[in-house]
Amino acid sequence: MIQAVAVGEHLNFRHAATALGVSQSSVSERIRSLEETLGVRLFERRHRGVQPTEAGRFFLAQVADGIDQLAYAVKTAGMIGTGELGRVRLAVPTTIAAGFLADLLHCYRQQWPGVEVELFDGRAKDAILQVREGRLDVAFVAAITDVPDCHCRALWTEPLFIAVSTRDLRASGDALHWCDLKDDLFLVRYNGTGPQVHDHVLRRFEERGLQPRVQRCDVDRCLLLSMVAGDYGITLCSEATAQAAFPGVTFLPLRDEPEPLRFSAIWSPHNSSKALRGLLDLARSRATI
DSSP states (O other): OHHHHHHHHHSSHHHHHHHHTSOHHHHHHHHHHHHHHHTSOOEEEETTEEEEOHHHHHHHHHHHHHHHHHHHHHHHHHHHHHTSSEEEEEEOSSOSSSSHHHHHHHHHHHHOTTEEEEEEOSOHHHHHHHHHHTSOSEEEEESOOOOTTSEEEEEEEEOEEEEEETTSGGGGSSOBOGGGGTTOEEEEESSTTHHHHHHHHHHHHHHTTOOOEEEEEOOOHHHHHHHHHTTSOBEEEEHHHHHSOOTTEEEEEBTTOOSOEEEEEEEOTTOOOHHHHHHHHHHHHHOOO
């Protein structure tokens, strides 16, 4: 078909053969074989060259478009295979406005500009399920360090903060302790890191013989912080969220929190995506733990 298009462009077997770097007899034989396969004559042979028949003109117009699409498909597939193009789908546990993950994704998009980055903000267990099913390439999760049948790599930690309304009298202080929060209502999301936040609050209160007040909210991260700003309650968040200023909210560190929150990457051992490999290699090189 490529040789037929070349003959249609040059209207001469010899010139087409020269352009393709093959022998004239090869072009002539292949065109004859193609005509026999199709059952129609594509070219009328003349003394000084050839002219496409009516069927030949239609065939060549369609084939030329097909060859261009095939060439594009071959080139694109090759670039996806090397990681130059493609898509990486990842779950994020926190804001990407600041912090380790924000810096990682910024560097990745600079190094791999042809790769489309898709983000998922949902519960960690849902993200891990999608990683197993191949619908996500990697899940960045908080407080999870081991997942059966998946690879898991701890990458960074962040201290915990309490988000309070700027109208709260404690907002003018420099820090809080867990016992300072015994009368507060904790606002916790159903999605994202909500389940881990819920469990963490329960654990810290139980350690002190206290019972927390917790309200589960089916909202996104921004609306949750809006509720904090409106004095609906307080919430627990990581340093990355605290670094992203939010109107009406003050973020205070917890003095007696024994350890920072650990974040890990989780991916399937069966995922051979070069775009994913590039992201993981970059993450490993920038890991702080």
